[in-house]
Amino acid sequence: MIREYLVYLKNKNPFLLYLWSNNQKQKGIKSLNKISDNEAIVKLYKDYSGKKPNLENPSTFSEKLQWLKLNYHNELTTICADKYEVRSYLEQKGYANLLNEALAVYEDVKELNIANLPEKFIIKATHGSGWNLICTNKKKINWFIWKKIMHIWLTNNIFWPGREWPYKNMKPRLIVEAFLTDxxxxxxxxxxxxxxxxxxxxxxxxxxxxxxxxxxxxxxxxxxxxxxxxxxxxxxxxxxxxxxxxxxxxxxxxxxxxxxxxxxxxxxxxxxxxxxxxxxYPKSGLPDFTPSEYDQILGDLLQLPNSNNDE
Structure with a gap:
């Protein structure tokens, strides 16, 4: 409950989110510069669960997702994980009608023109996970701190800490989409x-x-x-x-x-x-199912392909 409350506070306070985002970025840079992909994955997994993943003969859902990070390098995953490029994938599959309206795409925070945007919208980092701003009234947003947060997004990479391969060479951008409610x-x-x-x-x-x-x-x-x-x-x-x-x-x-x-x-x-x-890789593929035995139960559903790690 304490952890949930801290996450709640971080998500509600832009200044705390800025500090947290910068800390995560620095940790990622340190990880990338000091340890290999295999070592980073083992460390992340062990720090979270207290045990090492079996990467040679994975059986649980979380172990298999770590194996996929290291061994399954399908270029289509980079397209589909990218919140801008995935739009072309849906169009090719005949699902253009499912796409939310894209209002703008930026490669630099300096390009962000709030005056040209409607009162309500959503900003997402196309190369991120959970790097979003849901704006219900642009006049009430502290754009000074939020532009700093978005700058961190654009100079950060999910690949660094968890070695999620699709993000490794993904182009950092911001996409602005129409505000949705139900x-x-x-x-x-x-x-x-x-x-x-x-x-x-x-x-x-x-x-x-x-x-x-x-x-x-x-x-x-x-x-x-x-x-x-x-x-x-x-x-x-x-x-x-x-x-x-x-x-x-x-x-x-x-x-x-x-x-x-x-x-x-x-x-x-x-x-x-x-x-x-x-x-x-939901939650970077970490073993967070509760009860924990469902990590194995769902792992039994996942059949791994042959390795195609050609790097």
């Missing part, structure tokens, strides 16, 4: 966990960035599952399925067909499906 008054996202091109589970969050955050997993028929990821399941909190659940499932299967594992995220706005993102 009938919940927030924006529910539905995260489809897809193993070898087949969706199995959906993660749904309610009350994100609050102290009463619920995160539940459901099967494809929307039956709540007895496990969570980082947070314990909350069967006491009802999360309604999206109206377009079956269509989302079908699209997630199609989009994930090229990969051993990927999480495909959607929103639903006025019964319309909006694509969110594709994530290849």
């Amino acid at each position: 009938k919940s008054g927030q924006l529910m996202d539905y995260k489809f966990f897809c193993f070898n091109g087949k969706p199995y589970f959906i993660q749904a969050n309610k009350g994100r960035d609050t102290l009463n955050h619920a995160q539940n997993f459901y099967d494809l028929d929307w039956n709540i599952q007895p496990f969570g990821k980082d947070l314990k399941p909350r069967p006491d909190i009802e999360i309604e399925p999206p109206i377009q659940l079956k269509e989302m499932t079908k699209i997630a299967e199609d989009l994930s067909s090229d990969f051993p594992f990927v999480r495909v995220d959607f929103y639903e706005v006025e019964e319309k499906i909006i694509f969110g993102e594709m994530t290849f």
